[in-house]
Amino acid sequence: MPAKRKRAIRANEAKPVKARRTSGGGIARSEVSESALVTARKLTIPVDGEPPAWANYRSELGDTLPWFRAVQGGIYHKDGLCWGVLLDADSGDRCYIDEEVIITRIGGGCTKDKDGKLTRVKNQDTNDTMVKSLLNSMEQKLPVGIIIGQGNTVLETKVPHPFNVMAYFRVSHVWFERCDGKIGAKVRFEKLDLTSKSWWAVKGSSPPPPREERDFKNRPEVERLEAPAILTYDQRFLDYRLHPDDTVQPHHSLIPDLLSTLNEDDSDVSTIRVAWKGVVCPQCRKCISRKLWRGWKCSDDTTPTPGHPHHTCTFQKMLRMHPVPLRSVIDSLEISPQKRALIPDKTVMTPHVDDVSLAPYRMLVYTLPGVGHITHLVSNRTINSRPDGPDIMFQQLQQVELGLRRFPLDQSVVDGTLTAHFAVNYGMPYKYVVSVKSKGFNEAPKVILRALGRLKWATEKALDRARDIARAPNEMLVLGYFEGMKIGYHDDGESSLGPTIATLSLGAQSTMLIRMKSVYFNGRSKNNIFLAEDPVLPGCAFEIERQNLKTRMHNRDITHEIYDKELKEVLKGHKCSVAKPCIKLQLNHGDLVVMHGENLQKYYEHSVIPENKLRFALTARHIKADHVDPKDIRKGNFTLSGDQVYNGH
Ligand SMILES: O=C(O)CCC(=O)C(=O)O
Numbered sequence: 001m002p003a004k005r006k007r008a009i010r011a012n013e014a015k016p017v018k019a020r021r022t023s024g025g026g027i028a029r030s031e032v033s034e035s036a037l038v039t040a041r042k043l044t045i046p047v048d049g050e051p052p053a054w055a056n057y058r059s060e061l062g063d064t065l066p067w068f069r070a071v072q073g074g075i076y077h078k079d080g081l082c083w084g085v086l087l088d089a090d091s092g093d094r095c096y097i098d099e100e101v102i103i104t105r106i107g108g109g110c111t112k113d114k115d116g117k118l119t120r121v122k123n124q125d126t127n128d129t130m131v132k133s134l135l136n137s138m139e140q141k142l143p144v145g146i147i148i149g150q151g152n153t154v155l156e157t158k159v160p161h162p163f164n165v166m167a168y169f170r171v172s173h174v175w176f177e178r179c180d181g182k183i184g185a186k187v188r189f190e191k192l193d194l195t196s197k198s199w200w201a202v203k204g205s206s207p208p209p210p211r212e213e214r215d216f217k218n219r220p221e222v223e224r225l226e227a228p229a230i231l232t233y234d235q236r237f238l239d240y241r242l243h244p245d246d247t248v249q250p251h252h253s254l255i256p257d258l259l260s261t262l263n264e265d266d267s268d269v270s271t272i273r274v275a276w277k278g279v280v281c282p283q284c285r286k287c288i289s290r291k292l293w294r295g296w297k298c299s300d301d302t303t304p305t306p307g308h309p310h311h312t313c314t315f316q317k318m319l320r321m322h323p324v325p326l327r328s329v330i331d332s333l334e335i336s337p338q339k340r341a342l343i344p345d346k347t348v349m350t351p352h353v354d355d356v357s358l359a360p361y362r363m364l365v366y367t368l369p370g371v372g373h374i375t376h377l378v379s380n381r382t383i384n385s386r387p388d389g390p391d392i393m394f395q396q397l398q399q400v401e402l403g404l405r406r407f408p409l410d411q412s413v414v415d416g417t418l419t420a421h422f423a424v425n426y427g428m429p430y431k432y433v434v435s436v437k438s439k440g441f442n443e444a445p446k447v448i449l450r451a452l453g454r455l456k457w458a459t460e461k462a463l464d465r466a467r468d469i470a471r472a473p474n475e476m477l478v479l480g481y482f483e484g485m486k487i488g489y490h491d492d493g494e495s496s497l498g499p500t501i502a503t504l505s506l507g508a509q510s511t512m513l514i515r516m517k518s519v520y521f522n523g524r525s526k527n528n529i530f531l532a533e534d535p536v537l538p539g540c541a542f543e544i545e546r547q548n549l550k551t552r553m554h555n556r557d558i559t560h561e562i563y564d565k566e567l568k569e570v571l572k573g574h575k576c577s578v579a580k581p582c583i584k585l586q587l588n589h590g591d592l593v594v595m596h597g598e599n600l601q602k603y604y605e606h607s608v609i610p611e612n613k614l615r616f617a618l619t620a621r622h623i624k625a626d627h628v629d630p631k632d633i634r635k636g637n638f639t640l641s642g643d644q645v646y647n648g649h
């Protein structure tokens with residue numbers, strides 16, 4: 001008999017109360033909550049083996065395991081089926097784990113109480129998405145992959161890594177219990193393979209019982225029960241096993257082998273969507289996200305895991321990157337379109353069109369009164385195909401070693417989440433959505449300086465038109481996008497940056513969207529904090545009412561207090577919503593965009609979504625010297641040689 005099943009009885013022994021079968025048949029009560037008992041113990045008992053895959057961060061699991069792509073919550077469900085489950089902290093009362101059986105609550109409808117304990121606030125029934133997905137997986141005989149995190153204290157042994165893949169399990173029972181006045185669902189899983197010993201068993205414990213010693217017959221029934229506050233499970237409920245069934249087959253392999261499926265001779269293999277998923281290290285079984293432009297490196301943890309020794313595995317896999325031709329990222333027949341028509345769209349701003357001033361570029365100008373302007377210089381085939389022009393730059397950027405990599409986001413729902421694009425910074429250090437180390441322009445490949453020449457020109461031209469003085473860029477952020485990558489809504493910083501930001505797009509077409517930030521759109525933050533100074537931007541929620549109040553206060557018709565009171569009244573009952581994009585740019589190969597205005601980055605945010613498998617965005621800014629560590633200032637110095645200076649042709 002497996003050691004853990006003996007332990008289940010030992011838990012009762014701590015305060016012995018005879019287990020008895022309930023009217024429902026399967027579950028019995030005792031005076032002792034097993035989970036509480038195990039929590040009190042320090043988990044030091046070693047496990048018998050090694051997990052087939054593991055991760056330091058939850059995001060690495062999602063990157064690597066096709067059956068657990070959930071960024072939040074303990075259950076990954078898709079297409080109405082449950083594919084994977086993570087057992088971490090908060091498995092709920094009456095959670096039970098042994099070598100072959102897992103009983104846990106089905107998440108959702110809970111909130112954390114003041115002690116951080118998850119409590120149910122909503123009743124669950126069979127209409128609950130997660131409950132339904134588990135019932136479907138049970139019915140369709142689909143095994144579920146299970147991962148155990150170090151946050152889980154129900155299993156008695158100490159699992160070796162922050163997240164550990166256990167095995168495939170079958171869903172054997174789903175039922176409902178009433179706890180703290182609310183009805184919640186519970187699920188019982190059984191390990192699919194009953195023949196081999198589980199790696200998480202106690203080290204040195206006996207092997208699993210042979211088939212003939214198993215109870216496959218007396219299937220316990222469970223029905224909806226009023227769960228007593230303190231319970232443990234009837235031994236028969238824990239001992240019973242579903243009859244082995246060869247038709248129960250997983251849909252995915254538990255441990256994917258992505259590398260063996262990538263044919264490095266395929267020209268675009270390194271930039272397709274699947275190529276920036278994670279791989280399981282063949283040496284140490286760690287889930288490795290693709291952080292590097294060229295491939296995967298097991299011990300490349302820029303963010304050490306607290307309490308974990310530095311990872312020293314030497315595995316790395318760098319792909320042979322074949323240069324991706326423009327032809328395969330731009331669909332239109334002539335590769336770069338000659339001049340694109342402006343597609344009328346009433347939902348977004350119509351620009352001012354100027355085909356003369358910077359010909360052969362078409363200049364589209366979007367003006368946000370009192371805020372700033374966005375100048376889009378539309379390139380064309382003639383410009384793109386010139387010597388050292390965008391067509392060549394696109395090739396060169398793929399041939400030089402830029403040092404592009406994905407960084408963990410500074411702020412993300414799930415720790416360790418990486419940006420969905422690669423980045424490298426040249427010149428003065430700049431902190432965008434993440435902190436990126438910077439290389440001096442003296443280390444930059446020539447193509448970067450040529451791009452800088454173009455961006456300097458575009459900045460000057462866009463500002464000439466506005467009769468403004470351009471400050472020369474001293475920083476460049478290069479972003480690289482593979483298929484399916486993007487940059488979500490963000491601003492480019494307020495205080496440390498000059499007011500002008502210029503971007504050169506190369507490769508795949510993309511859509512840039514600009515929208516008002518939520519706090520300015522709604523007039524208050526999600527936490528209900530009102531703006532100290534409301535700019536009342538055109539198109540914001542309750543624009544007329546907010547403007548009226550503002551005018552009355554400025555004219556001293558009303559006091560600050562009355563303004564606050566009346567504004568509260570106006571916004572009462574209005575739920576914060578996100579602003580719709582007000583400007584939409586279709587960025588094509590060779591196009592330049594200049595955003596200008598102190599308040600543009602303060603009030604608005606932008607996102608860019610490319611449409612094909614390779615795109616570069618080279619963005620130059622002016623970083624104010626007093627925001628930079630003096631020793632880094634030299635990094636922003638550069639001199640352009642004659643061929644790197646751009647004159648608009
Ligand atoms: O990809 C782009 O065109 C924009 C990049 C961007 O927004 C940034 O670098 O901050």
Ligand SMILES: [Fe+2]
Nearest residue numbers: 490491492606
């Ligand atoms: Fe940006």
